[in-house]
Amino acid sequence: MNLRKQASIFASENSNFQNKSKENPSQSKNSREEKIQLIQALEDFKLMAKVEGRSDKTLSLYDYVFERLSEQVSPDVMVQKIEPRDVRKYLAFLIDDGLKNTSVAIHYRV
Secondary structure, eight states, X not given: OOHHHXXXXXXHHHHHHHHHHHHOHHHHHHHHHOOOBHHHHHHHHHXXXXXXXXXXXXXXXXXXXXXXXXXXXXXXXXXGGOOHHHHHHHHHHHHHTTXXXXXXXXXXXX
């Protein structure tokens, strides 16, 4: 599937979602307040990346970074509970583990 077709599909799905949100504003509010575990958020992110056509190498990089992150942050934690300090501690862990600054920067970007 080419990128234009993907964009068209996503645009129509997004349009349908926006119309449903306008019909029932309380439903939209509840979905934003929904609590989600880190493991589910990471799986959703990888699924989105695959559907968007990210390369196998990029998807493998995501798996590696998320696996390392899961060593330091419980995959069962609610995403809303993760603080900037937790991310800094994770990046410091990578530095202490001997990763070069360029590798740590990759983890930061992902």
